[in-house]
Structure formats: C-alpha cells, structure tokens
Amino acid sequence: MQDIVDDIDRRMQHLVAQDDCAPGSTEHNRRFSFFAYTYEASWLQKEEQLYAVLNQDLRSRSTGRFKLWMPFLYHLTCALCSLPDVADTVFRGMNKLPATWIVDGTASLFFPGFSSTSTKEQVARNFAAQAGVEGVVLKIKVVNAKDLKDVSWFGAGEEELLLSPNMEFVVVNPLYDRNGIRYLDLQQVPKNRIWS
Template identity: 30%
Template structure:
C-alpha cells in the first residue's frame, strides 16, 4: 500500500509562497545531496537507506543516471513508520508556509526534480482518494494548489480495492485530468506500485463535485497553468563529465560520479 496516496487531507487550503531556490544548486551524487538532511533522521537510517536504494539501481530506465533514479527510489522507500520516511518529511516541509525550512532539502530536491522532469509526462486521467468526506473543501469553479508531491494511480480498480479506499464508508475520489504527471513505476523501490507523481505546486480547477450516495464523492479536477511560476524548473547542470571514482580514500570509491562545470 502507498500511505502517501491518502495524504491529500494534509494539503493546506491556502496559497503559499513559491518553491524557489533549489534550482540554483548543483547536481550532486545522492550520498552528498542528502548530507544536510542527516540530522532529521535517527540512527544513520538515511545514509543506510540511500545506500540500499542505490545498490539496487544498476541500469536505470529512461536514460536517468544512477543517482537520479536512486533519488526516486529513496523517495518511495518506506521507513519502519511512515512518519519517519523521507517522503513524509519532505512533503510536510513542502506544505509549510515557512519556506526557509526547505533550504536543507535543496540539494536532494534538485536531484529528485531533475530526475522527475526527465521522465515522459503522463497526459491522461489519474486517480487519488481518501477514506473521508472532504468534498466540501473543493467547490466547483475554484482553483487550488497541492503543495506536496502528489501520489496518484492510473488504476481505478486499485484505488477502490480494500487496501485503499474500498467500496463502503466515507470516501472522496479525485479524477484528475493532467498533462504533467510522471509515472515512477520503473524507478520505485517497490516495483509492483503503479504510482504517478504530480509535481509540488500542482495547480488545478474543480470541474465537478458529485455526491453519489452511500458516502461516495467523486470530484473531477483539471490541471491549469498557474498565474505565476510557483515551482521553477531545475536549471541545467551545464557541462559535465561522468566517470567512476578510483580514489580509494573517497566515500564514492568505485561509484559513478558526475563532475559539473559552470553550475
């Protein structure tokens, strides 16, 4: 099960300031990009799990580098409790109005978003849901932002299965007509998950809101272009070379590294 698919209830119902600043950071190897985040995790779990996901990332799809693909795998990786997971802490930070708290995440965010933007966009209707009635928050004709990375699926059957929203009780299911989602199935740590990610600052309009009875609410959303850029694109890495580190004294010994120039 993907616990983060239910976290739509944590989205603030206000317009926050732009997610700005990360795009100026250089592209770094995963081990280095996560260093500012180490204090947020206990007992070396972040370094350990970053090593685990990168060790299993030998021949990434979509022409991603090992570090780019591993950054997605680390995002999907479940800690012992969901609230200890990297995705939980990152999305919590993306949803706070205190944008200065994002600064330690910039290097990792640069690597992750660079990887996601290199994946082909999904232009289809995708689904997201929660086992609650939150339909009153989505008024037809209104526009909203979702500030976290939004986990969705292209399988309605999966969303209505017992492990997700089920077939009874209070449920709100979103039909999202989008053109910028990214399927991360080939880069998830859990290959069986059919997860599609929407970028932070996803902007949409509520097209319809239907009460179907028996606790079931269907809400149709349509992706829109925001009035202003709220998530700048990752800047290009400039000129770079990729090679294997042969320095035995280096923590990246025998690993693929990228050396950038002009970042």
C-alpha cells in the same frame, strides 16, 4: 534519517556493481533521488518515511523546513524532468477535502506537496471508503504526471503517477456520489514551469 540514507547508499552500491551507473554520475544521482523518494523503511511508521516527511514539510509552507530540503528537491526535480510526461485520468483517495478548498468551480485548487495518484480507480475508492462519509475520490485529468514504475523502489508493480508540488487544478464537476463514495472531478491547468 541517516539510517535511511545509509540503507539507500548500500543498495545503490549494489546497483553500481551491476551496471555502468558510476558514483557521482547524473544517472547515479537520478536513481538515488528516485529510490530515496519511493523508499520505505520497514522500521519506520508511514508518517516517518522520507516521502511523508518531505510532503508534510512542503504542505506546511515553512521556509526553514523548505530550505533543508532544497538539495534533495533539486536532484529529485532533475530526475523527474528526465521522465516523459504522461497525460491520463488518475485517481486519488482522500480522508476528507481540505477545509481551505472551494469546490464549487470558482477557485483553483493546489496540492502543495508531491501527490501520488493511481491509474486504478479501485485503489482510490478503497482509500476513501476507509474514511467513511468524509472520504472522497478525486478523479483528475492530468497532462504531465510522471510514471515511476520503472524507477520506483517497489519496481514495475506500482500503478502510480506522481504529481508535482503546486500543480493547479480546476473543478470540472462538483461533488457527486457514485456507489456510496463521494467524487470530485478535477482538470489540471497546464503550466510550462511544472517538470519540463
């Protein structure tokens, strides 16, 4: 993890030299948080990337692991609050539905970690198709997702909207098939305590 922090720090020093993003400033902390979350180290496997480890720890609901992440989560949440809310329909491809989900519309669903979604349906379809018959595309109407394209490590090419941990959703259309891929339609339940 230290290699990741060192690499991000070197890149942040380059940004500081280019503009008025002073070390220790709110803007510096904001950019560092965004870069750290979206960063991908070429020498690490996908499941070893910072965002993957963070989300795995959030999903595990381990108090000890959560406490380790609290300083970073504070800065990342503050940074995300600085972005405008985006209301849109987004898509998320999954290998399979979590066994704990009740998808008949009688219970709320929660994503315990940060969740990446795409405004491009085909991205989610491709991901779900890789899983075969278990794959599913979540079609989600959201009211306060965050658009990371202007702050992401990857730049403006990203068509990603990020969802906060513990957002609540309801099923508005049960599982159905669309051109050989299963879909589940969800609607976010707005909560003032998420993001803003």
